[in-house]
Amino acid sequence: CDLMSVGGQMVLTERPAAQDEIGKTMAMATAGVIVQIHSNGRAIPFTERHRHIIQPGDLLLVISSAHGDEKAEGQ
DSSP, X not given: OOTTTGGXXXXXXXXXXXXXXXXXXXXXXXXXXXXXXXXXXXXXXXXXXXXXXXXXXXXXXXXXXXXXXXXXXXX
């Protein structure tokens, strides 16, 4: 069973870092949950969410609501 398709509530998206995310940690981003970043040829895992600072040109792998809701509080 594909976890991303059950009930259609969540989507997995790969996208460039938004201007308002640059300079923040993965944990500080509010448009979904960033589960990985591709930065300068490296894959930065979710476990680095409190340390890695999002840079211009980073590619983000994000889990978010299919309905456009922001990240749940406390995530």
